[in-house]
Amino acid sequence: MRVIAALFLCFSLLLSGPVLAENNNSDIEMLARSAKAFAAVVKKAAPAVVHVRVEKTVQGQQGGPQGPNPFDFFNDPFFERFFGPQFRHPQPRQRKFKQQAAGSGFIISSDGYILTNNHVVQDADNITVRMADKQEFKARIIGTDPQSDVALIKIDGENLPVLPLGDSDRLEVGEWVIAIGSPFELSQTVTVGVVSAKGRSGIGLNDYENFIQTDAAINPGNSGGPLLNIYGEAVGINTAIFSRSGGYMGIGFAIPINMAKAIEKQLQKSGKVIRGWLGVVIQDVNEDLAKSFDLKTASGVLISEVTEKSPAAKAGLQQGDVIIALDGKKIKDVAELRNRIALTAPGSEVTLTIVRDGREKSLQVTIGEQPSDFGSIASRGPAGDTVLKDMGLTLQNLNDMLAEQFGYEKGQGILIADVAPDSPADRAGLQPGQLIEEVNKVRVHNIRELKKALKRSRSSKQILLRIRAGEYSQYVVLRAE
Template identity: 50%
Template sequence: MRRFVMPLLWPVITGILLAVVLLDQFPQLLGKPAPETTSPPAATATPAADTASRAAPQLREAAPMKRGEGPVSYSSAVAEAAPAVVNVYSSRVVQREQHPLMSDPFFRQFFGKDMPRRQRLLSSLGSGVIVSDEGYILTNNHVIQGADQIQVALRDGRETLATLVGTDPDSDLAVLKIDLDNLPVIRLADSEKIAVGDVSLAIGNPFGVGQTVTMGIISATGRNHLGLSAYEDFIQTDAAINPGNSGGALVNARGALVGINTAIFSRSGGSQGIGFAIPTNLAREILRQIITHGRVIRGWLGIEAQEITPNLATSFGLKAAQGVVISSVLPNGPGDKAGLQPGDIMTAIDGKPILDPRVAMADIAEIKPGTQLPVTIIRGGERRTVTIEVGERPIPSQKNPSG
């Protein structure tokens, strides 16, 4: 009997032992929770580490951009502004001798006053912006300067001759007028509210290829000392501006006018990402004055001045290079009548220190002619105050000082 039971007993005992080992290592087989594994205790933060953790900067994390978020098109801005941007064609007739030799005095003596001449038609191309229902158009003075005839072409295909209302060479602006019905008019933005980095769109007719839109950003505001005009307060943009864009519109992302495209900085003649526009706030005031008075009225002192350099400041015995040196005084001008003399150092206007000659010039221009203006000067090392009756700046075609 035992001989038959022993062979069956060993597999049973082996199975029981194997089951005991498995249940000991894997208690979850009986529904019991697994034993917790032990791990080294977490390191206790030292005071220095805790302080460093609190001093970590709180960064502003950007929220994930949603699909379709952000500017993908400026077509609505272009549709708003582009119809009000026009092409301006100006032409003038010049007299020219029949032969180049006629410019030589030796040959001219044989013909006298009856030299054969021929006429030549010179034309130029630019852009303009319709700014009122009455048909007033802003453009650059250099676009229409000397023109005998000015033609305006609208985006809708209409063409008409324009009347020159007035010009302001000091700011390089001109005002035209056309007589058409149902004119598209652009909205004027407050140029004081634009900021570097704002999107800008330049609309015009570059090289005569047709109305074109280019995009960029506002690169800078208040640019001056460029030598482009007497009164400079330009918006700088990298939107491509090329020949033919002059007088066109610089608009924001909503299609409102922020400036009149005027000039580019270029070594090749083409756009290199540095363009300049006259701000709308300045253009608006010039438009108002030209329509109201036929000209722009600016204050004027009748002097010519130059900036004080450190060397000049030393030679005059000044502690700082501040103010301007009067280099010449126009006879019978406002400054001359008030007793100003060449060599006087002007340090303040109406109590405001002069830090930049061009800024001072712009401040004087905004003063109404006839105003009694106190000016602080230094003469012979002595500081004194002189009262000047502000005059009206003569038209730029006349030779006049810059102050």
């Protein structure tokens, strides 16, 4: 039996040998086809990808590029304190000098319009574009948008190679993508990776962020170059990397091409971007806020304040409304709503789906034009959670003197006079000078009204407050420990 088994095994191996070889050849052929496919995409797209060289004038101390001025040591306040102002060495004469920088871009029209990053061409005196075939052209800026970091430049040419633009909304996490650019001035460098994530915001690079995250290697000089899908279409503008060393660490960010398209149209038409405006102060919804506002899930955007005479006010939006959809498409957070409203043309009418008192409602809103002094709400508004007396707060009614001191109106709310160290309120970030205007959605003007509102509360361990700091207010949920 052992002899028969051995013969059977040998016979099986002899038969499987050609099968294994055939499978291996099939796998290799599949890999070869994939490699050829990537090469074909690059070959088709590369002629439209350009190297952007910039020259700008900067002002610095004499010998600025050569390092710090040695006399700076003697300008230290230490010496002036002991020897008097006459000891201070005269400040060195400022001078202007030329500085060079480089990035990437890609041609989007046969007559020479090129998309790139604003930070590549900002404050440029001269811009030189070098093509893949080594031709060089002088370029001029058509328009820039610092808030999104998109810029449109142009060279004079005809029948230039063009990179088709794709649909970044159709991208899915895990898809292959290809980055082409000029890292460290090495033109036509190609890297391959996947889409690691979509809709990245809060990175702190731009005012309006909706980044595609990729692990395709992106390094300094890639800025402004295209991120391609497997069809050779630009789906993003490579913009930045996350790095602790200054080099590639597996995390790169690209501006979605759909956002860039909308911006490019305005830049080509008027050289600037006019953004839409709703006129609300908003915040993300967490689990506590979701429970307080009778929401099924912790998603959407909570309105903590409505600007007077704004499009939102005219449409009937109110404090405490939660926006859950715009034109039928769900809104998940503040960044998404801000981006979509900003890219909506002023004068357009949109439908907002809100939750008010636990019920869904639709409102028609005519979008306004963003004021010229519009700033980032997130950086100007208050932050943190708060609680009352047993949470480390000392409160005080707002009299004439205090109202004038803190810039409020008498009876506008209840002043936070003190915050106990290491209390829940302290850990939440509350500070003296902030104002309590609502308790559990009830408007309060003094401590007496606040106590009445608390007595009607369903729970003494969790309350909803609206807190004001300066011009802006914000809802916060506070819980006893």
